[in-house]
Amino acid sequence: MPFPFKTYRKGQLEAIDAARAAFGRGKRFVIIEAPTGSGKSAIAVTMAREAGSAYLLTAQKLLQDQYGRDFPDLALMKGRANYRCLVAPTHAAAAPCITGRKFPECDDCPYFCAKDEAMAANSALMNYAYYLTELNYQGGFGPRELLVLDEAHNAEGALMGFIEVTLSDMQLRRVGVEETIPTAFDDGEFFDFAEDVVPVLTKRRRELEAQLKGAKLPPDIALELLTHKQWLDTQLSRLELLSYSRDEENVEWVVERTTGADGQRLTFKPVRVASFAEPLMFRFGERVLMLSATILDPPTYLRSLGVEPEDAEVIAVASEFPPENRPIYPRNTARMTRHYLERDLPKVVAEITELLESHPSDKGLIHTHTYKIAAAIVKGLPKRHRDRIVTHYGPDGRDAALEQHLKSRKPTVLLTPSMTEGIDLPGDLSRWQVLCKLPYPYLGDPQVARRRELDPTWYDWRTCLSVVQAYGRSVRSADDFAVTYVLDADFSAFVKRQRGRLPGWFLEAVQE
Numbered sequence: 001m002p003f004p005f006k007t008y009r010k011g012q013l014e015a016i017d018a019a020r021a022a023f024g025r026g027k028r029f030v031i032i033e034a035p036t037g038s039g040k041s042a043i044a045v046t047m048a049r050e051a052g053s054a055y056l057l058t059a060q061k062l063l064q065d066q067y068g069r070d071f072p073d074l075a076l077m078k079g080r081a082n083y084r085c086l087v088a089p090t091h092a093a094a095a096p097c098i099t100g101r102k103f104p105e106c107d108d109c110p111y112f113c114a115k116d117e118a119m120a121a122n123s124a125l126m127n128y129a130y131y132l133t134e135l136n137y138q139g140g141f142g143p144r145e146l147l148v149l150d151e152a153h154n155a156e157g158a159l160m161g162f163i164e165v166t167l168s169d170m171q172l173r174r175v176g177v178e179e180t181i182p183t184a185f186d187d188g189e190f191f192d193f194a195e196d197v198v199p200v201l202t203k204r205r206r207e208l209e210a211q212l213k214g215a216k217l218p219p220d221i222a223l224e225l226l227t228h229k230q231w232l233d234t235q236l237s238r239l240e241l242l243s244y245s246r247d248e249e250n251v252e253w254v255v256e257r258t259t260g261a262d263g264q265r266l267t268f269k270p271v272r273v274a275s276f277a278e279p280l281m282f283r284f285g286e287r288v289l290m291l292s293a294t295i296l297d298p299p300t301y302l303r304s305l306g307v308e309p310e311d312a313e314v315i316a317v318a319s320e321f322p323p324e325n326r327p328i329y330p331r332n333t334a335r336m337t338r339h340y341l342e343r344d345l346p347k348v349v350a351e352i353t354e355l356l357e358s359h360p361s362d363k364g365l366i367h368t369h370t371y372k373i374a375a376a377i378v379k380g381l382p383k384r385h386r387d388r389i390v391t392h393y394g395p396d397g398r399d400a401a402l403e404q405h406l407k408s409r410k411p412t413v414l415l416t417p418s419m420t421e422g423i424d425l426p427g428d429l430s431r432w433q434v435l436c437k438l439p440y441p442y443l444g445d446p447q448v449a450r451r452r453e454l455d456p457t458w459y460d461w462r463t464c465l466s467v468v469q470a471y472g473r474s475v476r477s478a479d480d481f482a483v484t485y486v487l488d489a490d491f492s493a494f495v496k497r498q499r500g501r502l503p504g505w506f507l508e509a510v511q512e
Ligand code: SF4
Pocket: 084, 085, 086, 087, 088, 091, 092, 093, 095, 096, 097, 098, 103, 105, 106, 108, 109, 110, 111, 112
């Protein structure tokens, strides 16, 4: 029985039938836009089970684990670093076999056993990063009948992360390369450097290979050299992609330079990844099913991935969550643009103080958009409220903060710039949430700035996407409820401007 549950949620069967019919009509790409909590996972699993063979990709670790728990017939495959090595006290990503050596224990290697299982299984479950690396650069997995992209609005970002190249003085030193990044004022010189450094990195990789294959090294030294070699492998394959794609039509690269105490750092990014999507991602699926709560603007979405509209069909599922259970209140508290931010932050702090007082025993979630805003709020809140706040000061503290909020029996409030996606706070885990600032993509990133210049609709679309994703964190079923407050004074005008892009189930919740 392909459908994993006894009964269907509203819209599920219709979406599955519509997807089957669209594929039946010869569409290669089917996109299902269904709100959070509408049961997208069950749709994905049904379609994967019906296909002769399938890949199912998720963007978030949490979601991948949830799929693995809920649907044990999917062969869960993670990156090598998640599996123990049986030969050395390390994980499979930095194990002696990487240099081509073999040991008797390797027959039972947890990583390779899991990979064998996933290769043989009808449906393999992976995250985007592993899929892209494994299918493009490693052997074993081949094309399948169906490629399912869950949280498909993340496909573009996953490709970007896979393609971009970062070189830093510190990392070059660490792997034993003497070359340093030139001090230049012209981006062209940085691109020349990216080409000139290839033979230097290749030579260093050869030296490391020889060292690793030669005399027996102490395990800690061998591990360190392996890590260096892997870094060189990754950068060299990415530099190769940069080099050949720079001359191609429709591919434009930008470079971002930062300077710190450790020297310079360069990140090369393609402005658009549309021309990479087919060769790096789609070609491993005869048909492609994409699911997301936030497609929002199908033409912009399809363009971002280089999909021709005539090859695709978009299926929209309505929300069954009553709007009165999930109202959005624009509070018009503060102007949050760069120019007014410093001036208006105290107003944000005052508003949040008031909200903490009006929800004295409810857990909540505050989306701050930046760490700077989060720090200013913590600093400005009256001492009596600070104990309720659970926050983190960088990406590393994110999981611990979430864990603390989930475990605490107190009415804690998560204050974070990085949980607009990938977390669920159903029921009492969040009864109120705040969006401090409209989450416009950061224009200090040259890729974002150039992309906006070339395609302003893309910039608006990404902002809408973040707003709708953030909104979806706290109400997870039809009988769940939570209130959302938006403090950014531009929100009402934003909603008017983006009326055609924001979904109806979002607009109906906005309280004028
Ligand atoms: S193949 Fe052997 S050396 Fe490599 S990770 Fe597995 S057990 Fe370790």
